[in-house]
Amino acid sequence: MKTFSNLLLRLLATLLPLSLIILTNCSSSDEELPALASVVAKFDYDLSNEGVAPSTVTFTNTSIAATSYVWNFGIEGETSTDENPEFTYEEFGTFDVTLIARADDDRADTTTQTIVIKDPLGGKKPTLYYTDRATGQIHMIILDDDAETPIIQTFGENHTKPYGIVADLDNENLYVVDQADELMYQYDALVKGEKSVILNVADLGEDDYMMYYPAGVKVIEGRLYWGAEGGIYTSALDGSDLKPFVEFSTATGALEGSLPLGISYDAENEVIYFANDAYDYSGGVYKVNMDGTGLEEIIPGVDAGDISYLDGKLYYFDFITAKGTIYEIATKTTVEFVDYPVEFVWGTIADPITKRVYWTDRGTNDDGTDGKIMSANLDGSDIKVVLDIDNAPVVGDVKTLRPYALALGLF
Numbered sequence: 001m002k003t004f005s006n007l008l009l010r011l012l013a014t015l016l017p018l019s020l021i022i023l024t025n026c027s028s029s030d031e032e033l034p035a036l037a038s039v040v041a042k043f044d045y046d047l048s049n050e051g052v053a054p055s056t057v058t059f060t061n062t063s064i065a066a067t068s069y070v071w072n073f074g075i076e077g078e079t080s081t082d083e084n085p086e087f088t089y090e091e092f093g094t095f096d097v098t099l100i101a102r103a104d105d106d107r108a109d110t111t112t113q114t115i116v117i118k119d120p121l122g123g124k125k126p127t128l129y130y131t132d133r134a135t136g137q138i139h140m141i142i143l144d145d146d147a148e149t150p151i152i153q154t155f156g157e158n159h160t161k162p163y164g165i166v167a168d169l170d171n172e173n174l175y176v177v178d179q180a181d182e183l184m185y186q187y188d189a190l191v192k193g194e195k196s197v198i199l200n201v202a203d204l205g206e207d208d209y210m211m212y213y214p215a216g217v218k219v220i221e222g223r224l225y226w227g228a229e230g231g232i233y234t235s236a237l238d239g240s241d242l243k244p245f246v247e248f249s250t251a252t253g254a255l256e257g258s259l260p261l262g263i264s265y266d267a268e269n270e271v272i273y274f275a276n277d278a279y280d281y282s283g284g285v286y287k288v289n290m291d292g293t294g295l296e297e298i299i300p301g302v303d304a305g306d307i308s309y310l311d312g313k314l315y316y317f318d319f320i321t322a323k324g325t326i327y328e329i330a331t332k333t334t335v336e337f338v339d340y341p342v343e344f345v346w347g348t349i350a351d352p353i354t355k356r357v358y359w360t361d362r363g364t365n366d367d368g369t370d371g372k373i374m375s376a377n378l379d380g381s382d383i384k385v386v387l388d389i390d391n392a393p394v395v396g397d398v399k400t401l402r403p404y405a406l407a408l409g410l411f
Contacts, residue, residue, distance in 0.1 A: 040064040041101035041111040052118045053092040059085050059099075066101035066109075073097055074115070092119040124410040126353045127190075128386070130360060131162035131176065134368030134402035135395045138165070138176065140191055141373075141387060142411055143354055150386070152393045155192040159185075163261070163305075163346065164217035164226060167409035168237065174407070177214045177226055184214065184226070184239065190409055198239030207242055216262040216274070216306055216405070220290075227260030227274060232288070246292045258282065262306030262316070262348065273314060278303035285314065285327070299327060305346035306405065308357065310378070315357045317345035324359065326380055337380025341372075347406030350378060358386065360403035368392075368402035 042062040049055045061069060061083050071080040073087045074095030080087070089095065095115045102108040126143045138156035156176070164177035167190055174187040184199035201211040212229040219225075225234045231247035248258050259277035266273065270290040276283055278301075285299035285307060303319040314327040323336035324345075341361040350357040356375045363371035373387040392401035 036103075036105075036107070037065040039066050039101055039103050039107045039109045041066065041099050041109040043099050043111070043113070045097075045113070045115065047115075047117075050118075051116065052120050054088055054090045055117050056086055056088045057097075057115060059087070059097075061099070061101075063099070063101035063109075065103055067104050068102045070100040070102075071097065089115075089117045092117045120353065121410060126351060127409045127411040128349075128351075128358060128373070129165055129167060129174065129407040129409060130347060130373060130403040131159060131165050131405045132368065132400065132402055133159075133161065133362070133404055134366065134371075134400050136160065136162075137395070138162075138174070138187075139393055139403075140409070140411065143386075150391050152387075153191050154393050154395070156185075156187065156195060161404075163215045163405055165405040165407040166217050166219050167407045168219045169410060170222075171237065173237065174409075175217055175219070175224060176405075177217045179213050179215060182211045182214060184211070184217070184224070186238075190411065199235065199242070204242070210242060210244065213259060215259065215277075218263045218265055220265045220272070225263060225265075225272070227263055229259050232260050232263065232272070232274065246288050246295060248295075260286075262304065262308070264307050264309040264314070266309050273298075273307060273309050275302060275304040275307040275316060278319070283320075285316065298329070298332075304348075305344070306348045308348050308350040310350035310352060310357075313350075313378075315348055315350045317348055317359060319344070324376075324380070326378075335380060337376060338374075338383055346404045349406045349408055351408050353408075358406055360406060362402050362404065366402070368400040371401035371403050373401075373403050373406075 044060045046058045047055050069083055071085055074097050096112050097115055098112045100108055100110050128141045128143055130139055136157055136159045137154055140153045142151040159178050161178055161180035162176050163179045166175050172190050174190055176185045182201035183197050185195055186198045187193035187195050199211055201208045210228055210233040215227045217226040223234050225232060232245045234245045235242040258281040260274040261277055262275045264273045271287050273287050275285055283301055283303045284297045285302050286297050288295045304316040307314055307316040312329050317324050317340055322340040324338040326335040343364050344362050345359050347360040355378055357378060358375045361372040369389055372385055375386050376383045389399055389401050392399045
C-alpha cells in the first residue's frame with residue numbers, strides 16, 4: 001500500500017507542471033491582439049490671392065495612421081501622391097477635392113472637401129480704354145465676345161496729345177497724360193467721371209522738369225509713375241509728394257536727356273521696363289529695379305511707343321524692324337508676329353484676363369477715318385480687328401477713330 005501511494009504521488013508530481021503549461025498556453029491563445037488604429041483621412045488647406053483665380057491651394061495632410069496618399073483636385077487628370085501637395089487653380093469655380101489615405105496593410109479612408117475659387121472679374125467684364133487724338137476724348141470698349149457689335153462709351157474732352165492712360169481699379173480712377181499741354185488729368189471714376197488736373201508743369205516751379213513732355217503712365221503699388229524728358233518720376237495718386245524715381249544724367253549713365261515713353265511693371269520681380277524715345281534720343285528697351293538701381297538696356301536699337309510686360313515677356317511694336325514683337329526675357333529671344341501698320345503704333349498692352357495683346361493703329365488720316373484697334377493671342381496667333389471705322393464711335397455725326405494710348409480695366 002505504501003508502495004502504491006508513492007507511485008501515485010510521483011505520477012501527480014509529473015502531470016501537475018504539464019497541466020499548468022497547457023492551461024497557461026490556452027489562456028495566452030485566448031487573449032485578443034490590440035486593435036489597429038483606425039485610418040482617418042483628413043486635410044486642411046490655405047488659398048493664395050484671397051481665393052481669387054488664379055489661386056494656389058496649399059494642402060496640409062492631417063490624416064491618422066496612413067502612410068500613402070492619393071489626391072484628386074476636382075479637375076480631370078489632375079492628381080498627386082504627395083503628402084502635402086500644392087495645386088494652382090487657373091480658373092474660378094467649385095472643385096471637389098478628394099483625399100484617399102491608406103495604411104501599409106491596405107486599409108484606407110476617403111474624405112472630400114469642396115473648394116471655391118472666386119471669379120477675378122466679380123461679374124464685371126474686361127474693358128479697354130483708349131485715347132483718341134482726332135476727337136480729344138476717351139473711349140471705353142467692353143470686351144464682350146457675346147455682343148454683336150462693340151459696346152463703347154465716350155467721355156472726356158480737350159486732350160491734345162494723350163500719350164498715356166491708366167486705370168486704377170482699386171480706387172476706380174482713370175489717369176491721362178497730355179504730352180502737348182504737359183498735364184496729368186484724373187477722372188474720379190472709370191467712366192464719365194469728373195476730370196481734374198493733378199499735375200501741371202506751369203504750377204511746379206523748380207520741379208517743372210518732372211512734367212517735360214510726359215508720356216506713358218502706370219499705377220504701381222499705389223503711386224503714379226510716368227516718363228518725362230530725362231527720367232521717370234512718381235507722385236501720390238492725387239499728385240502730391242512729387243519726386244524723381246530715376247533720373248538719367250552723366251552720374252547715372254548713358255541716358256542723359258532721354259525720354260521714357262511706355263512704362264510697364266513686373267510685380268513679381270519688382271522691375272520697371274520702359275521704351276526709350278528713338279525719335280530724338282537713342283531708343284532701346286530698358287529695365288530698372290523698383291529701388292531705382294540696376295538701370296540696364298536689355299534690347300538695343302528698338303523704336304517703340306508703349307511696351308507691355310506679362311508672364312516673362314515684353315510686347316512692343318518696333319518701327320525699325322517694322323514688326324510687332326514678343327521678347328522672351330529669360331532667353332533673350334524675339335518672335336515677330338505681325339507687320340507694322342502703315343503709319344504708327346503707340347498703345348500696346350497685354351491682358352492676363354482675356355489672354356490677348358492689344359495695339360493701336362492710328363491710321364494714315366489725321367481726321368480719324370481709317371484707324372484700327374487690333375488684338376492677338378499672347379503667342380501672336382489669331383490676329384483680329386477689335387475696332388475699325390465701321391463700328392467706331394460717332395463724334396459730331398461722324399465715325400471717328402485715331403487711337404493712341406491703351407489701358408485695361410473692368411466694368
